[in-house]
Amino acid sequence: DSGVTQTPKHLITATGQRVTLRCSPRSGDLSVYWYQQSLDQGLQFLIQYYNGEERAKGNILERFSAQQFPDLHSELNLSSLELGDSALYFCASSPSNLVNEQFFGPGTRLTVL
């Protein structure tokens, strides 16, 4: 158990819908990272937040957005869902921007039908 929690574990929804994935980092960790794991793209970085502010952006679609709240939990919002958005979404956390090691959560498996 890494100490990073993600909810829900599984999510099944239809095309065109909007979903919110939630991540709680390890206690004391200020950085949160979101990654997408799919069969065709592998593991791809989406976005990073540090202490409530966006720090880095990767291959994140405009239909996707994220935020980090004052209590440091983070949410990833996916809208206008398409079949190709079906994937495993991982959240990771690290203590600060000065530490490299990231601790991963169990992931949310999103299935878009």
Place this chain on the structure above:
Amino acid sequence: AQSVSQHNHHVILSEAASLELGCNYSYGGTVNLFWYVQYPGQHLQLLLKYFSGDPLVKGIKGFEAEFIKSKFSFNLRKPSVQWSDTAEYFCAVTLSVGGKLIFGQGTELSVKP
């Protein structure tokens, strides 16, 4: 763009065989290197990491990796695999402290008892 390549997509070994998984990255500057493991149905776990110093790094569960700067490589090794090592292995790099992880495509290891 920076990338990470893992040479083997699927490796099948018998128990007690030796393992070497290849990883190469394309970036000329300073990198921090990682190997993560994903057991079936579980989250990513850190096996080992290299930031600086001794290029031979020892990790958990008997794994080790060697950083060869001239070859841009960070190969993972284990002298004798066990059935419980069956998992997917990911090589990853960060280009800056606290930065995003850039992952390779992953290598699926199947160990036959």
